[in-house]
Amino acid sequence: MTEPADLAERVREGDLRIHELEEHADYDTAVAARRLVVEGETGTELDSIGDYGFPAEAAEPNIENMIGAAQIPMGIVGPVAVNGEATAATDGGAADGEYYLPLATTEGALLASVNRGLGVIRDADGATARVTKNGMTRAPVFRVDGVAEAARTVEWVADNLDALRERAESTTSHGELLDVEPYVVADSVFLRFAYDTKDAMGMNMATIATGEACELVEAETPASLVALSGNLCSDKKPAAINAVEGRGRSVTADVLVPGELVEDRLHTTPEAIAEANTRKNLTGSAKAGALGFNAHAANVVAAAFLATGQDEAQVVEAANTITTMEAREREDGTTDLYASVSLASLEVGTVGGGTKLPTQSEALEVLGLRGGGDPAGSNADALAEIIAVGTLAGELSLLAALASRHLASAHEDLGR
Structure with a gap:
């Protein structure tokens, strides 16, 4: 059985990177080894951080480079x-x-x-x-040559909402595309997709579904995708659009x-x-x-x-x-x-x-x-x-x- 101290030593010697430990031991051992590395590098005892009450594997989808848990009353x-x-x-x-x-x-x-x-x-x-x-949003931004191409893109989206819905919903068994609202700023076209994500908060669901729909937009219009999130969503930042339209x-x-x-x-x-x-x-x-x-x-x-x-x-x-x-x-x-x-x-x-x-x-x-x-x-x-x-x-x-x-x-x- 691999010991935390052995893994920690391999990290110090450069044989392993700190994010690779779960590939060589179970999750709790990897977490303990990573904690030993941090304690050695910083001179800080991590007794409280390391005293958590669930298997480290349970947190695997939620965090990387885990060393313990932050306990909040x-x-x-x-x-x-x-x-x-x-x-x-x-x-x-x-x-x-x-x-x-x-x-x-x-x-x-x-x-x-x-x-x-x-x-x-x-x-x-x-x-x-x-x-x-109810509507979780994701708003990609596309590049066009000018206003004429922007108008063509917006018109195509309005005429093909069912096709976009079919492509987006092909990625999820639960999410439903509710609407796509276009916004044009010069040679940028923003499409604000809104989804009913049922009991999930749905940010990942909306992102994956929108990515699939964007492929259809690029194939059928002059628009080229620049970023899957164009900040008109708007996620994790103050934005008037969320205060008015909701998210x-x-x-x-x-x-x-x-x-x-x-x-x-x-x-x-x-x-x-x-x-x-x-x-x-x-x-x-x-x-x-x-x-x-x-x-x-x-x-x-x-x-x-x-x-x-x-x-x-x-x-x-x-x-x-x-x-x-x-x-x-x-x-x-x-x-x-x-x-x-x-x-x-x-x-x-x-x-x-x-x-x-x-x-x-x-x-x-x-x-x-x-x-x-x-x-x-x-x-x-x-x-x-x-x-x-x-x-x-x-x-x-x-x-x-x-x-x-x-x-x-x-x-x-x-x-x-």
Whole structure:
């Protein structure tokens, strides 16, 4: 049996490269050997990094040159009371639409704040959530000689959507091509392909399918492919097109909170929260030139992504969220608080990628949403709805803390 120390020595002697170790030993041995190399080179003991609770082979599709695992504290918030179209269609291990949402973070007070918001939402008879649009995008860029060739290419695409759909869908048994939207800039033609990727987040699925479709575009038009991703997708970077058109799931959640509940539980008024939202999230964000108009939506989304195995870099698109807070007057003159979040580009899945890792798989199992749903896509839709309600709770709690001037004292009380 090959020992980690022997493999590490071969790397030091130049006989093996550090990325070749899995070719000469089992995965855990290779990881241990690589850790010995790093410890020797840096003088750093990697005891904590090397103390992980799953077989290294389980992470093989997700990482290269593995030396261990980064352990992030994980907690739960909830129950999340959600009246959703997808959540209603899944048994989810839930009782009456209530879910425990795992969140992984190093930010103290985050889960406490979200839990406070969720408590108010539960007492207000729960939140409603709906996925309003679904489409994972990939946008290749082509070169043409000029505007005339660009127009010919765009016309051909419009006339041959069925042929493009057939070619794209030949690469996947699950994905469906929904649309191809052309954009022309001088001698560049961008084609923004949008797919229904069911329960997968679907970025790899969309990339492979689009690559196949691009071969047909090149064969039938004057266009030559320059890059399979032309940044009009737009993946893992702030982009107005995602805030407007959406990417992945577009999901909205809302709740009507009775005014007396706002005063008793959040220690402020609907009017004060609505004003804080307008001046902070709307006016302040506009002045800053922000694409998102929210307090800290990415906070909850990032923690949910880490816990459930989503692509953490796509949190940037989730930051496009718009938060709405409105004081609504009753007939008796008192006011309630209408609260809502609209996440235009929430990219989530329950199959593939990091969702297969043991820890993240367990977190999805807590939600009752591990693996593919029936019908296909329902589990990912349900996850989007639950994350949206968690985000709404976080927005409600933080804005209430700001409106009541309790933000600093809350962090101080929690020792954060």
